[in-house]
Amino acid sequence: MPETSVNPPTAVLREVEPSARPRTVRRPRGILIALWLGYVFLYLPILVVVIMSFNDSENLFVWRGFSLRWYPELFSDAAMMQGLGNTLIVATGATAIATVLGTLLAYGIHRYTRGGLIRAFAIAPAILPDLLLGIGLLTLFALLSVTLGLHSVVIAHAVFATAFVTAIVLARMASLDPSLEEASRDLGAGPVRTFVRVTLPQLTPGIIAGALLAFTLSIDEFVIAYFTTAPTQPTLPIVIYTMVRFGVTPQVNALASLLLLVSIVAVIAAQRLTRLTGSSK
Amino acid sequence: MTPTSSTTTPGVRVGSERRALVPAALLGPGVLFLIVFMAIPVGLLAFYTFFKRGRFGGVVFEFTFDNWIKLTEPLYLGVIGQSIGLALIVTVLALLIGYPMAYAIAGLSPKWRTVALIAIVLPFWTNFLIRTYAWILLLNNAGWVNQWLQGLGLTDAPISMLYTPQAIVVGLVYMYLPLMVLPLYASLQQLDPALREAATNLGASPWRAFRTVTLPLSLPGALTGCIFVFVPAMSNFVIPELIGGGKTIMVGNLVRDQFLSARDWPFGATLALVLTILLVLVILVQAAVSRRLAQGARNA
Numbered sequence: 001m002p003e004t005s006v007n008p009p010t011a012v013l014r015e016v017e018p019s020a021r022p023r024t025v026r027r028p029r030g031i032l033i034a035l036w037l038g039y040v041f042l043y044l045p046i047l048v049v050v051i052m053s054f055n056d057s058e059n060l061f062v063w064r065g066f067s068l069r070w071y072p073e074l075f076s077d078a079a080m081m082q083g084l085g086n087t088l089i090v091a092t093g094a095t096a097i098a099t100v101l102g103t104l105l106a107y108g109i110h111r112y113t114r115g116g117l118i119r120a121f122a123i124a125p126a127i128l129p130d131l132l133l134g135i136g137l138l139t140l141f142a143l144l145s146v147t148l149g150l151h152s153v154v155i156a157h158a159v160f161a162t163a164f165v166t167a168i169v170l171a172r173m174a175s176l177d178p179s180l181e182e183a184s185r186d187l188g189a190g191p192v193r194t195f196v197r198v199t200l201p202q203l204t205p206g207i208i209a210g211a212l213l214a215f216t217l218s219i220d221e222f223v224i225a226y227f228t229t230a231p232t233q234p235t236l237p238i239v240i241y242t243m244v245r246f247g248v249t250p251q252v253n254a255l256a257s258l259l260l261l262v263s264i265v266a267v268i269a270a271q272r273l274t275r276l277t278g279s280s281k
Numbered sequence: 282m283t284p285t286s287s288t289t290t291p292g293v294r295v296g297s298e299r300r301a302l303v304p305a306a307l308l309g310p311g312v313l314f315l316i317v318f319m320a321i322p323v324g325l326l327a328f329y330t331f332f333k334r335g336r337f338g339g340v341v342f343e344f345t346f347d348n349w350i351k352l353t354e355p356l357y358l359g360v361i362g363q364s365i366g367l368a369l370i371v372t373v374l375a376l377l378i379g380y381p382m383a384y385a386i387a388g389l390s391p392k393w394r395t396v397a398l399i400a401i402v403l404p405f406w407t408n409f410l411i412r413t414y415a416w417i418l419l420l421n422n423a424g425w426v427n428q429w430l431q432g433l434g435l436t437d438a439p440i441s442m443l444y445t446p447q448a449i450v451v452g453l454v455y456m457y458l459p460l461m462v463l464p465l466y467a468s469l470q471q472l473d474p475a476l477r478e479a480a481t482n483l484g485a486s487p488w489r490a491f492r493t494v495t496l497p498l499s500l501p502g503a504l505t506g507c508i509f510v511f512v513p514a515m516s517n518f519v520i521p522e523l524i525g526g527g528k529t530i531m532v533g534n535l536v537r538d539q540f541l542s543a544r545d546w547p548f549g550a551t552l553a554l555v556l557t558i559l560l561v562l563v564i565l566v567q568a569a570v571s572r573r574l575a576q577g578a579r580n581a
Binding site: 043046061100102108128130132137142156166216220237245252255 | 310339407412
């Protein structure tokens, strides 16, 4: 909103004190304390989980001493390993579908639509409450007598993942120079050739970012998977949910710490990636 | 799906059939996929609200208004009201905690700003259920908070904190705080520091400069943040169940139970639809208000 910053409210002007000396604007110290307290609030729970993952005790609440025993035990936990495998299958499948559909959608929307109807429709799943999408798909699958399993979760996750890929590729699309495509076509390349040789390479950073986001969201997604999978095929979040409801073992702490490590690495990598693609332009 | 006119693609001559084929090939698969797996499921839910429940889930195709009438029972209206109330409290608390954070981050040097923002986003990329579970470790009777309180001699017996409505509020604020801080930061960061400087140079106290310059201009960000927090807080059923112990029921829990245990799908669909309509209304109001705000700022 650049236009909002033109005129300060006139009320300020009435308060003119001729003697007032120019002061630099300083934010009060208290504000930094508020920020630090906010971070304590955000990180304390996570820190507790990480600390307890090194706890040499079956008891989840009492510290007995340092141990790494829960990490190897995590990998021999059949339920968690099944959940992890399922989650990776689902995320890979959903990301593959969403990347193809989302890229085509974004290109089609950018190139061939006016008005925002199809754009809004393609991005709607990202805004739709997950609960609604979950029970809606459950209802559809039941009506069509589709057996629930990983395939139904793949489809369900592909729905919202497509919306995110579309949105990100569209954003990238908006920054492209259309004259390159025109040049390619003027030189005699057909639309398919132009798309594959000219447009696609320029879109690649956007497509990769979209796919990464889709993959990450799918790995973390609980509600939609909960409604669309079979009880025998839980994804990792569902395994954790069941454990928290019916009894947590200390392996969960180890799992949480590893997942945290993965997200830290992913976030930093994504940050580097966007900085690289941003500066290469 | 109107094909772009030939003016944007000079020199390309394609048959009219081919011209229609290209956009269809691009948009067709995605649109079809979303019609089948998003529009139809949602439409199906809306359709089901007018039919009777099947015995083991599903639906019997006998027309009825019973589901909508059942919704007006005090029990269900109470749950809806309670959900709105809780989500509102969560939103206000997130705003009160998030605003100073966003304000402080906007004042940092660019380098530290990036670090501070990553630190805001990072918990959000940590598994949702694990973050929920972390609060159980903290708030349990034998949990860390009670251990600290007893260690400090503040209390003799553990205070029951888990499985209370307050615990749900804490859990929800914790879960969605980043969604409040980010849009707030975005609007605060756009503010021209010269404005505040001008206000203080003209003799306004820092508080007055904040109240008359910064605060009004950050309202759009605050509104967006409130929507980002309110909407997911309202339909969450995991935190009320795991941190609230299922004692405080929110709309999301009702919907879940209708589908997976009570097996009354039409009524569950009705509840979910009402929830969605409420959320859409909230978003529409927010959009209208921020348009007014933007206009007001332009006319000022």
